[in-house]
Amino acid sequence: MSKKRGLSVEEKRSRMMDFFYEKKDFFQLKELERLCQKEKGITSMSVKEILTSLVDDGMVDTDKIGTSVYFWAFPSKASQNRKRKLDDLTNKIKELDERKQFLEDSVKKAKVGKEDSDKRSEILSELEEKKQEKASLQKEIEKYRECDPEVLEAVIKQTGEAKEAANRWTDNVFSIKSWIKNKFQFEESVIDKQFGIPDDFDYIE
Structure with a gap:
């Protein structure tokens, strides 16, 4: 013999609401625990x-009178809730219908003058050609970008800075060579050979 299946949460909620609708009265928690089970x-x-879930969903009302807490739910309120929900849904449908009509009208207006025709096809074809021509010209411009006055100016500035930096290091090398020469009495050629300094090492003009 199979074991009897227990009630699901929804079945319990439904049965408890049936209880309230049938009794049409006020109850405390202890009474509900006893009567709903029975x-x-x-x-x-x-x-x-x-009971708490039904109260949270607004399906069962509750109030504290003195030290006692009572619970109740009448069919009239359920009917009102269903009517309000139906009204809300009806209004929502109306809003969606109006929105749909507005979008359909907008689409119709947007299509005016865009009907398929030889003239339109010709214009679209020409537009595509112009787009491709623009892309080609932009690529060509990139080839000559290095001739741009602003780019040339930036290169000249960078070249000048690099030249100044190189000459500073050249000056430092000559200073060090002079110090070594005076300190250790080395010939300049020996110093150049020892440190790999080329014979034509000099400032950049």
């Missing part, structure tokens, strides 16, 4: 959890 087969241990 009449709807909802275990008393799960009543509080199911």
